[in-house]
Amino acid sequence: MKTCGDKINSTQKLAEFIQDKYDPENSGFISTERFRDLLAAHGSELDPHKLEVLLALADGNADGKICYQDFVNLMSNKRSNSFRRAILQGSRQLRNSALREEVGLGLSRRLVRHVAYETLPREVDRKWYFDSYNYCPPPWLMLAITIAEVVVFMYYGFQLNRWVLQVSSPYFLKGPLPYHPQLRAQAWRYLSYIFMHAGIEHLGLNMAMQLLVGVPLEMVHGALRIGLVYVCGVLAGSLAVSVTDMTAPVVGSSGGVYALVSAHLANVVMNWSGMKCQFKLFRMAMALVCMSVEFGRAVWLRFYPPAFPPCPNPSFVAHLGGVAVGLTLGVVVLQNYEQRLQEQSLFWIFFSVYTLFILCGIFWNIFAYSLLDVKLPPPP
Numbered sequence: 001m002k003t004c005g006d007k008i009n010s011t012q013k014l015a016e017f018i019q020d021k022y023d024p025e026n027s028g029f030i031s032t033e034r035f036r037d038l039l040a041a042h043g044s045e046l047d048p049h050k051l052e053v054l055l056a057l058a059d060g061n062a063d064g065k066i067c068y069q070d071f072v073n074l075m076s077n078k079r080s081n082s083f084r085r086a087i088l089q090g091s092r093q094l095r096n097s098a099l100r101e102e103v104g105l106g107l108s109r110r111l112v113r114h115v116a117y118e119t120l121p122r123e124v125d126r127k128w129y130f131d132s133y134n135y136c137p138p139p140w141l142m143l144a145i146t147i148a149e150v151v152v153f154m155y156y157g158f159q160l161n162r163w164v165l166q167v168s169s170p171y172f173l174k175g176p177l178p179y180h181p182q183l184r185a186q187a188w189r190y191l192s193y194i195f196m197h198a199g200i201e202h203l204g205l206n207m208a209m210q211l212l213v214g215v216p217l218e219m220v221h222g223a224l225r226i227g228l229v230y231v232c233g234v235l236a237g238s239l240a241v242s243v244t245d246m247t248a249p250v251v252g253s254s255g256g257v258y259a260l261v262s263a264h265l266a267n268v269v270m271n272w273s274g275m276k277c278q279f280k281l282f283r284m285a286m287a288l289v290c291m292s293v294e295f296g297r298a299v300w301l302r303f304y305p306p307a308f309p310p311c312p313n314p315s316f317v318a319h320l321g322g323v324a325v326g327l328t329l330g331v332v333v334l335q336n337y338e339q340r341l342q343e344q345s346l347f348w349i350f351f352s353v354y355t356l357f358i359l360c361g362i363f364w365n366i367f368a369y370s371l372l373d374v375k376l377p378p379p380p
Contacts, residue, residue, distance in 0.1 A: 099126050100276070108135065115216045119264070121274030125337055129220060141223040142214035145194070145230075146207055149253060152177070152195040153203050167198040167251065167314060168307040173380035178314075179238050179250040182379040184365050190238040191231070194253035198301060198314060205294040206253050209287070213261050217334070225333050225341070226260065232354060233259025233325040237318030239361035246374050248302065248315035254294065258322030261287060263330025270331070295319050311377035329354055 099113055112133050116126040153166075160169040167173075173180055179193040197203040218226045237255025241248060265287060268275050277283070298316035306313050328350045333341065341347045369376070 098123060099130055112219075115219050117275075118216050118277045119220045119267075119334075120337060121267075121271030129337075133219065137223070139215045139218040139223070141227050141230075142210060142218050145253070146210055149195050149197065149203060149207065153197055153200070156196070157200075163200045165199045167301070170308055172196075173249055173311070179241070180380055181242065181247055181249070181369075181376050184242060191234055193238060193250045194234050194256060196251040197253075198251055201297065202252055202294075205290060205297075206257050209257050209261050209290060209294075210253065213264050213287075214257070217260060217264060221333065221337065229259050229263060229325065229330045229333055230256040232329055233257075233322035235358065236325045236354070237321035239358065239365075240321035240324075241315040241317045243361055243364050243368075245302075245315040245317045246369065246372075247376055248312045248317075250318050251314045252298075252318070254298065255318040255322035255325075258291065258319050259326040259330050261291060262323045262326030263334050264326075266327055266331050267334040270335070311380070325354065 099116065102113070105113065109130075112130055113126075116129045120126045120129060156166055156172070156175075157163045160166055160171060162169055172178070175196070176186075177189070177192045178196045179189040183189060197206065214226065214230070234253070234256040236259075238250050241250045265284060268277075268280065268284060272280075295316065298314070298319060301313050302316050304313060329347075332344060332347045332350055336344055336347070368374075
């Protein structure tokens with residue numbers, strides 16, 4: 001059985017062999033006819049799914065030549081837009097069996113296959129992911145955030161001697177983590193509030209959605225991209241509260257969770273026919289029910305008479321900030337699997353709008369409270 005290092009060495013040797021023999025002038029292109037002959041001779045040295053994608057690349061180039069850099073990008077798991085277009089054209093001619101029909105897989109490989117069908121709409125992308133993913137690095141970000149949230153919740157549970165509706169304790173908002181309008185100058189609170197939750201009912205729903213959706217997305221798209229969407233949702237949530245619900249505190253990871261879940265659901269809807277996950281309609285309905293229950297709980301709590309007036313209960317607006325990020329920035333990230341985001345104009349448009357919102361939120365927090373003479377609750 002070939003190891004990961006053996007596979008990398010064989011593909012590197014093949015890439016060097018192609019350039020030396022079939023592109024000695026360094027023109028950057030190889031004829032598809034020679035490329036196909038080469039694959040027939042050396043295809044046994046490649047992973048079967050990568051070989052299938054290379055054949056699709058050859059089929060998708062009607063001009064009779066293949067860009068050598070596209071081949072290098074394939075071997076280094078970086079695919080350009082021109083490569084994706086060629087693959088999508090060539091994949092129509094593929095005749096190999098679907099990834100779902102493969103047998104004899106171990107538990108870890110079956111999990112990778114399951115995640116591929118959960119998150120990716122194209123069979124070529126699913127095979128590409130299945131072939132290249134090796135659990136290195138593991139999906140550590142979502143797991144680390146979830147563990148930290150549980151640890152903080154347990155700590156406050158024992159400290160307050162309360163597990164349900166911890167927010168009703170007079171000491172709940174006194175810590176260094178939750179966002180409070182009187183303490184908005186402490187910038188870390190715009191992010192650190194995710195580690196505090198109003199009670200076990202709040203933590204349980206957020207944790208379930210964070211693990212069931214966030215971990216598979218991180219396995220496919222990586223910690224950097226999923227972390228970007230998550231953190232942007234968290235920051236948008238707290239700033240949205242500071243702009244629209246100016247007297248309320250904020251706790252909970254709902255901003256980041258709703259960014260991930262709404263981006264995933266939008267991606268499923270936009271690629272409905274390509275998504276082959278089982279019971280997708282039922283599972284989408286269940287996800288929407290969970291989101292609705294959590295949002296309804298937050299709205300009820302916000303308008304429920306506070307235990308210690310005049311400080312109101314935590315706001316629900318952070319959920320809406322997360323949804324806005326998920327339906328814009330998040331969708332672009334999930335739509336461009338293995339593509340460089342910096343090459344996507346839509347990414348820069350949404351990122352620029354998001355940056356403008358952040359800047360407006362900062363200026364609002366600096367000047368609006370005094371100009372509007374907002375009566376804030378006393379500090380905790």
